[in-house]
Amino acid sequence: MLVAHLQQQRVEASRDLVRGADYRCPGCGVGVVLKKGEIKIAHFAHRVADGDCTFSQGETVGHMEAKRLFGEALRRRGLKAEYEYIIGDQRADVAGWAPDGKLFAVEVQHTSLPEAELARRIAGYVEKGVPQLWVPFIRKEYAGQQVAERTRLPSAISRYSIRPFERYLATAYGGQMWFYDEVAKKLLMGRFGDYWLVHDGGDFGAYYTYSSSRWRKLELSRFYCLDDLFFSLDNSRLGIDLGGCVEIEQIMAVGRAVQAFEGAGWSLADLQRRDEGLFAALREQRDLFAEALAAGDEGQIEIHGQATCRGWQQAARRLLGIEKARIAAAREALLRDERAWPDGADMAIARVRELWPGATVTSVREKNRD
Numbered sequence: 001m002l003v004a005h006l007q008q009q010r011v012e013a014s015r016d017l018v019r020g021a022d023y024r025c026p027g028c029g030v031g032v033v034l035k036k037g038e039i040k041i042a043h044f045a046h047r048v049a050d051g052d053c054t055f056s057q058g059e060t061v062g063h064m065e066a067k068r069l070f071g072e073a074l075r076r077r078g079l080k081a082e083y084e085y086i087i088g089d090q091r092a093d094v095a096g097w098a099p100d101g102k103l104f105a106v107e108v109q110h111t112s113l114p115e116a117e118l119a120r121r122i123a124g125y126v127e128k129g130v131p132q133l134w135v136p137f138i139r140k141e142y143a144g145q146q147v148a149e150r151t152r153l154p155s156a157i158s159r160y161s162i163r164p165f166e167r168y169l170a171t172a173y174g175g176q177m178w179f180y181d182e183v184a185k186k187l188l189m190g191r192f193g194d195y196w197l198v199h200d201g202g203d204f205g206a207y208y209t210y211s212s213s214r215w216r217k218l219e220l221s222r223f224y225c226l227d228d229l230f231f232s233l234d235n236s237r238l239g240i241d242l243g244g245c246v247e248i249e250q251i252m253a254v255g256r257a258v259q260a261f262e263g264a265g266w267s268l269a270d271l272q273r274r275d276e277g278l279f280a281a282l283r284e285q286r287d288l289f290a291e292a293l294a295a296g297d298e299g300q301i302e303i304h305g306q307a308t309c310r311g312w313q314q315a316a317r318r319l320l321g322i323e324k325a326r327i328a329a330a331r332e333a334l335l336r337d338e339r340a341w342p343d344g345a346d347m348a349i350a351r352v353r354e355l356w357p358g359a360t361v362t363s364v365r366e367k368n369r370d
Contacts, residue, residue, distance in 0.1 A: 027055035073226035131239025144183025186223035250305025258311035
């Protein structure tokens with residue numbers, strides 16, 4: 001932990017503090033020791049772990065470093081910030097106060113958290129009227145990947161095993177949220193997309209695709225320093241988000257457009273099958289937006305970001321129009337009684353006839369009008 005009490009005063013762990021003083025745990029009040037060195041971050045620890053005290057729970061160096069990064073970023077803005085601050089019956093990793101005195105909480109989630117516990121903690125902040133920002137660590141196997149090579153261009157993890165609490169947060173944040181990379185010690189904007197699986201039913205089954213409940217596609221932005229971003233209150237479903245530059249705003253806007261498109265049940269493959277020209281135009285516009293991001297030209301980023309949003313919206317309208325026309329044609333044909341409507345048994349019978357010509361089977365029935 002990063003804080004302790006000394007003579008009833010709150011102190012923060014640092015290399016400037018002296019060892020051996022009567023430091024006390026803010027939670028249970030027992031004595032704690034100051035640990036500091038040349039490698040590990042200065043922190044306090046219980047002499048003996050106390051299962052009833054939340055402050056004595058094990059904490060990694062990476063988590064303490066992330067908390068300090070957020071706290072120092074807030075203080076460099078001239079804002080008040082406190083580590084491990086008690087709000088109601090829970091402890092925020094970092095608490096900050098806006099210029100108007102509004103309290104907000106930052107939670108840097110390092111380990112997996114049960115959804116029920118996450119929901120309880122979110123509800124606790126909501127009940128107190130405290131805006132909150134949740135930033136999970138990117139999984140260890142992806143942390144620091146291509147640190148030296150990463151440019152302004154986004155990258156993607158095509159098959160990401162999403163953790164339950166990440167799924168919960170992704171829903172709360174509309175499909176995209178910030179991640180912390182403990183190797184680079186920077187942030188990335190991430191957007192979850194569907195990962196499609198294929199079901200082949202064999203000779204008698206149907207071939208279809210469906211979205212995996214375990215796997216997701218995760219698109220990641222370049223790295224951002226916290227000093228390049230600002231905390232925006234009342235700008236998300238949880239009351240606080242990070243933004244601050246044209247690049248981030250456009251990435252988030254395009255992400256919302258993609259989320260709306262995919263949320264309607266469409267995919268780029270659907271668009272390519274139904275309108276090759278619009279598919280090619282959208283793909284070209286996405287490439288132009290990626291080139292603008294790579295160049296870092298804010299004017300071009302804004303122009304092509306807005307155009308890409310319009311492209312996704314046009315694609316959704318086009319597919320919706322095609323689907324409505326198809327349904328209308330099917331209804332008209334049904335009213336004219338011009339079409340046979342086979343059920344599942346009829347389809348199986350037809351397949352049997354195809355595999356075993358000459359077999360005696362029941363004929364396909366026509367569906368009568370109601």
